Amino acid sequence: MSPAVTRALGVLVAWALTVAVARADDWPLFGHDPARSGVAGGQTLSAANVARLHERWRVALGDVADSAPIVVRDRLYQTAKNGTTYAIDAVRGRIVWRFATHGPNLTTSSPAFDASTNTLYVPGVDGFIHRLDPASGVELRGRGFPAQITTAPETEKDASPLNLANGYLYAQTSGYFGDATPYVGHVVAIRLSDGSRHVFNVLCSERHALIAPQSCNAQRAGMWSRSGVVVDPDPSAGGRIYVATGNGPFDPSAGHYGDSILALSSDAGRLVASYTPSNAAELEMSDLDVGSSSPALVPRQADSATPLLAVQGGKDGTLRLLDRNRLGRELQRIELGDELFSAPATWNDRHGSTWIFIGLGDGVHAYRVTTRNGSTRLASAWHVALSAGREGTSPVVADAVVFVAINGALVALDAQTGQRLWIGRGIGPIHWESPAVANGAVYCSDENGELTAYAL
Numbered sequence: 001m002s003p004a005v006t007r008a009l010g011v012l013v014a015w016a017l018t019v020a021v022a023r024a025d026d027w028p029l030f031g032h033d034p035a036r037s038g039v040a041g042g043q044t045l046s047a048a049n050v051a052r053l054h055e056r057w058r059v060a061l062g063d064v065a066d067s068a069p070i071v072v073r074d075r076l077y078q079t080a081k082n083g084t085t086y087a088i089d090a091v092r093g094r095i096v097w098r099f100a101t102h103g104p105n106l107t108t109s110s111p112a113f114d115a116s117t118n119t120l121y122v123p124g125v126d127g128f129i130h131r132l133d134p135a136s137g138v139e140l141r142g143r144g145f146p147a148q149i150t151t152a153p154e155t156e157k158d159a160s161p162l163n164l165a166n167g168y169l170y171a172q173t174s175g176y177f178g179d180a181t182p183y184v185g186h187v188v189a190i191r192l193s194d195g196s197r198h199v200f201n202v203l204c205s206e207r208h209a210l211i212a213p214q215s216c217n218a219q220r221a222g223m224w225s226r227s228g229v230v231v232d233p234d235p236s237a238g239g240r241i242y243v244a245t246g247n248g249p250f251d252p253s254a255g256h257y258g259d260s261i262l263a264l265s266s267d268a269g270r271l272v273a274s275y276t277p278s279n280a281a282e283l284e285m286s287d288l289d290v291g292s293s294s295p296a297l298v299p300r301q302a303d304s305a306t307p308l309l310a311v312q313g314g315k316d317g318t319l320r321l322l323d324r325n326r327l328g329r330e331l332q333r334i335e336l337g338d339e340l341f342s343a344p345a346t347w348n349d350r351h352g353s354t355w356i357f358i359g360l361g362d363g364v365h366a367y368r369v370t371t372r373n374g375s376t377r378l379a380s381a382w383h384v385a386l387s388a389g390r391e392g393t394s395p396v397v398a399d400a401v402v403f404v405a406i407n408g409a410l411v412a413l414d415a416q417t418g419q420r421l422w423i424g425r426g427i428g429p430i431h432w433e434s435p436a437v438a439n440g441a442v443y444c445s446d447e448n449g450e451l452t453a454y455a456l
Helices: 003-019 280-285
Strands: 054-060 070-072 075-079 084-089 095-100 112-114 119-123 128-132 163-165 168-172 186-191 197-201 241-244 261-264 271-275 296-298 309-313 318-323 330-335 345-348 354-360 363-372 375-385 396-398 401-406 409-414 420-425 436-438 441-445 450-455
Antiparallel strands (some): 054 450, 075 084, 261 271, 296 309, 363 375, 436 441
16 A cells, blocks of 8 residues: 555544544534533633624535534534435535435434434435435445334424434424324434334324324324424433424323323333423414424523423413423413424523523523522513514524524624624525534524535
């Protein structure tokens, strides 16, 4: 072997080793982590330097990516609606490889990166999740992959981002726009060690396998929230996962859980607890899905009589504070005045106070978690009016800076005051697209089918 070839192989091996472990500055999942906190791990960007952000590059994808990218070291990975996943050089904005799937409809899901095995999992429009080599985009078959998550991709949609935790890959399904049946919302947990699959159908829940949706005597209850499956990070929870369902019948005696919040065991094999609003039948009749967002998990509140909390909003414009230890217990209700479609971000400041940031059509709303005499509530802190479209977008946080995408721009706000710190113009219209923050840069796709990077 010539010295030049040896050197080239050495460079390739060194690069492969650098991507094998995700760094704290990376963004390997939607919302950064399995709890979907929306909080970046690094501290490269801050209120002191965010005004220096400028456009680094813009790349045209082959289709609109109505989702969010993930970032692992010097690569971005994003899946477009047509089922094609792109690997993009984070420094140059160059498409490195494409992996295409083919099917009858579309996806708004996002990939997930497993640092422990240097493996990329990507959604498709064919009803399967695919396992890829992140360096080359080559599909890695075997051990249960590609893994089927629906028998009816024509009517059951892989809408929400994939998640990874507890040794499982998690996906959930919904219907497409217009609610054309047959479809039944369900959670699929795929054990990564052997590819074995556990399924929890939120209708006909006594059946623990992928079902032909028309074979269930109830329909809908799709799960299509931006956060998808959310994993409880508290050690006492044992890896419990949470999902929120949309319009469908609620009849626990028949195994039907429409318009509900469900806590499942880590393998999705068992229902642990649930919450259903008392007006669930009315919500179903009015197309006001509880599950238009997933539960936002509040970090443990040490001084509270209810230390583990969740915040849940829906299309009914109501924000609910729930006790995770007694999920059926509603502690507070706030009328938002608008439907919630985005993923909230939960952040602890340097003083230990917890903040919740919510993106609505009229901008970003911030709430502080307050406790007095053991009673915990959400208190409105600030609201910044922004032209965020009808459905709003999901905010994310990096070192006390809130980033949010709006039609035509990315905006940075001071997390504690809402003061505008920076605006980066140039992106196109926004639907469910939201930013990812990693390694001193901010990335966001748009409805023009482009992906834009801003860096210091």
